[in-house]
Amino acid sequence: MAPKLPIYFDNAATTRCDPRVVEAMLPYFSEKYGNSASRNHSFGWEAEDAVELAREQAAALIGANPKEVIFTSGSTESNNLAIKGAANMYAKAPAGQTGRGHVITATHEHKAVLDPCKRLQREGFDVTFLEPGADGIITAEMVAGAMRPDTILVTLMWANNELGTINEIPQIGALCHQRDVVLHTDATQWVGKMPTDVERDCIDLMSWSGHKMYGPKGVGALYVRRRKPRVRLEAILDGGGHERGMRSGTMNVTGIVGFGKACELCRQEMEHERERLLKLRRKLEAGLTSRIEVCQVNGHADKRLPNIANVSFGFVEGESLMMGVKDLACSSGSACTSASLEPSYVLKALGVGDELAHSSLRLSLGRWSTEEEVDFAIEAIVKAVEHLRTMSPLWDLHKEGIDVSKIQWQAH
Amino acid sequence: MAYSDKVVDHYQHPRNVGSFGTSSEVATRADVGVGIVGAPECGDVMQLQIKVNEHGVIEDAKFKCFGCGSAIASSSLATEWLKGRSLDDAMSIKNTQIVEELSLPPVKIHCSVLAEDSIRAAIADYRKKNGLAAESAAPAAAH
Numbered sequence A: 001m002a003p004k005l006p007i008y009f010d011n012a013a014t015t016r017c018d019p020r021v022v023e024a025m026l027p028y029f030s031e032k033y034g035n036s037a038s039r040n041h042s043f044g045w046e047a048e049d050a051v052e053l054a055r056e057q058a059a060a061l062i063g064a065n066p067k068e069v070i071f072t073s074g075s076t077e078s079n080n081l082a083i084k085g086a087a088n089m090y091a092k093a094p095a096g097q098t099g100r101g102h103v104i105t106a107t108h109e110h111k112a113v114l115d116p117c118k119r120l121q122r123e124g125f126d127v128t129f130l131e132p133g134a135d136g137i138i139t140a141e142m143v144a145g146a147m148r149p150d151t152i153l154v155t156l157m158w159a160n161n162e163l164g165t166i167n168e169i170p171q172i173g174a175l176c177h178q179r180d181v182v183l184h185t186d187a188t189q190w191v192g193k194m195p196t197d198v199e200r201d202c203i204d205l206m207s208w209s210g211h212k213m214y215g216p217k218g219v220g221a222l223y224v225r226r227r228k229p230r231v232r233l234e235a236i237l238d239g240g241g242h243e244r245g246m247r248s249g250t251m252n253v254t255g256i257v258g259f260g261k262a263c264e265l266c267r268q269e270m271e272h273e274r275e276r277l278l279k280l281r282r283k284l285e286a287g288l289t290s291r292i293e294v295c296q297v298n299g300h301a302d303k304r305l306p307n308i309a310n311v312s313f314g315f316v317e318g319e320s321l322m323m324g325v326k327d328l329a330c331s332s333g334s335a336c337t338s339a340s341l342e343p344s345y346v347l348k349a350l351g352v353g354d355e356l357a358h359s360s361l362r363l364s365l366g367r368w369s370t371e372e373e374v375d376f377a378i379e380a381i382v383k384a385v386e387h388l389r390t391m392s393p394l395w396d397l398h399k400e401g402i403d404v405s406k407i408q409w410q411a412h
Numbered sequence B: 001m002a003y004s005d006k007v008v009d010h011y012q013h014p015r016n017v018g019s020f021g022t023s024s025e026v027a028t029r030a031d032v033g034v035g036i037v038g039a040p041e042c043g044d045v046m047q048l049q050i051k052v053n054e055h056g057v058i059e060d061a062k063f064k065c066f067g068c069g070s071a072i073a074s075s076s077l078a079t080e081w082l083k084g085r086s087l088d089d090a091m092s093i094k095n096t097q098i099v100e101e102l103s104l105p106p107v108k109i110h111c112s113v114l115a116e117d118s119i120r121a122a123i124a125d126y127r128k129k130n131g132l133a134a135e136s137a138a139p140a141a142a143h
């Protein structure tokens, strides 16, 4: 059966909100519209009950106590609160001084982690940016090697958004607990897709977001450990003292209800969904690599999320490839939007050459992806790559046996 | 980004794709001028080849391009415009004409600049091979 076009293979960017989530949210717009902080009437109680149910649903997904879940506007905010909040709380010297403490992160983190870390650097903290191996993975050994006596915070993503590669978070968590260092993990791409247990996995702070797991946009959560050890944060948003003072502002009740429902659905369906998506992803990767020469799947072969495939196609340029697969909504490893093109910094961090980084597609599957769509995608990509290679001067050179990377190009 | 219909048309039906031989063959052909500009790490490489007859007229032109849709369209269009022109006349092709013809947005202007550069490079190569002085020494547009 021919799939309905266009096909959505960009679930790492955002997901469709599950209709069951939408249904759960609807009453909270114009029937149950109370402010969850209103303590004096049934409208407020109703809203508060809804928020607390969502907190339980969110906590159940990650093996936490509901009291350890703080609602936010999404992972960007959760990351900022965790990183700046922990660094400032555990700083070794007051603001305005240097030597305030050491933070460890990695070069291929999301900008919502890198930029807060760079700000910390400007504000007197030392930051180590670990470089992943060619497989994209940060190991506990790498973190141990970077630790210093003044290390106060390690912030590393659980799974990478461009590659789907999985860092050794449980091992890194154990290491951090041994050394009394706070571990924050940006688990935006991980939670809801993979089993998570903050106790077993030794997590102190963890960010995740509704819209990456079939919930609404603009709502997310931060897990903040309360015991062994109790983790404290300096708030960014001050005001009415909501969320135990860590995040003031009237609660986004409707969004939070949707977020909770999305967490519940993920918990129930994860196991089945994981297997199904892994099969589809493997089929997609096998289809492409078997039919296209000079084609590589980026990142570790196995330690990857079931739903993200990042594939490079030698000697064709990414944006033109996207143009050739216009019925397929996906992401490219480079953005040709200015005179100086920037290939993906994530692929560069893995040592993928610039030209291969320019020639990559990220295909991310989701709850509604089908085998027919995968078949269609394979055909469309094979056809586009062939079309572009008939035009590619680099492909000709490669076929003549010339190593394109050894040529002295007159860069412009 | 939305592409103009003309860019899409050149992308789907590129004109004059090809070459007049392998890189080593064309290097020794005096009737062929080759221009290669750009670099893979910048995300575009354009190769333009012109075949010039004894009257100094471009008889045929071929391109290959590694680059975005706008780069492909710019070089495809360049080959159409080159055919039948004298070398001096070909030198008068300006990147702004390509921008206009293909309705390129500002972020894609560098594609047209690259096409103009490749025309100039191919002509310079032909002239060098045939011991002709560079007619006009105007440098390629800075970018």
Ligand SMILES: Cc1ncc(COP(=O)(O)O)c(C=O)c1O
Pocket: A012, A013, A073, A074, A075, A076, A077, A110, A112, A157, A159, A160, A161, A186, A188, A189, A209, A210, A220
């Ligand atoms: C790994 C990672 N961290 C953070 C974010 C930002 O999340 P949000 O859109 O919820 O702010 C994203 C999504 O783009 C992501 O993939």
